[in-house]
Amino acid sequence: MRLVVLGPPGAGKGTQAVRLAERFACADVATGDIFRANVSEGTELGRAAQEYMDRGDLVPDEVVIAMVMDRLVESDCDGGFVLDGFPRTVNQAEALDRRLAELGTPLEAALSFDVTEEELLQRLAGRAAAQHRSDDAEQTIRHRLEVFAIKTRPLIDYYAHRGLLTNVDAIGPIEVVTKRILAALDGNRRPW
Ligand code: AMP
DSSP: OEEEEEOOTTSSHHHHHHHHHHHTTOEEEEHHHHHHHHHHHTOHHHHHHHHHHHHTOOOOHHHHHHHHHHHHTSGGGTTOEEEESOOOSHHHHHHHHHHHHHHTOOOOEEEEEEOOHHHHHHHHHHHHHHHOOGGGSHHHHHHHHHHIIIIITHHHHHHHHTTOEEEEEOOSOHHHHHHHHHHHHHHHOOOO
16 A cells, blocks of 8 residues: 555644554554654754744755655565655655655545644644654644645545555544544545
C-alpha cells in the first residue's frame, strides 16, 4: 500500500498511520518524527529544522523533499509506505508524484482526516500536557492550524482531481476510525 495521510495537527494522523502501516505491513514514514529525532540528536538536519518547528512553520520544501526522497528508497519502503505529515505543500506533492512515477510505483490513496476545530484544540491542549511538545503551546497551535489551512488544505483538491482522495470522519474511538479507513479504502480499491 502506498498512502498519504492528510489532516490538520491533532487530527490523529500519527496514531492511525502506525496502525495502517502495521495492517498493510509497510513502512510508517512520519516526517515530524524524523525531524524531532534529528533535533534531539543534534544533527545538521535537526538544526536546520528546529527554528521552523518551534515557530509552528513548515520546514522549507527543499529540505523536506530531499529527506523524504532518500527515505522512500530505503528497503523497508519496498512493500509500500504510509506517509504521515508529507506532503504538506503542493510543491511537495508534485515532487512526490514525480519521484513515484520514476519508480513506477504511484500513490494508491490519499486519506483526508476531517475533525472540527473545537475538537482539534481540545486534543492538542491534551497532547501538549502529556508529551511536552514545544510546538503544542497554544499560540503555536493556532499558527499551525493557519499554516495547514493555507499551505496544506489545497492538497485535498490536488488529490481529489487525481481521483485519489478518501475523506475520513476522524472523530471517535481509535479503533472505530481505523475501521472506517479500512472500509473506505476497500470500497475505493481500483480494479487493477
Ligand atoms: P508533525 O509532527 O507532522 O505535526 O510535524 C511537526 C513539525 O515538523 C511541523 O510543524 C513542521 O515544522 C515540520 N514538518 C513535518 N513535516 C513537514 C513537511 N512535510 N513540510 C514541512 N515541515 C514539516
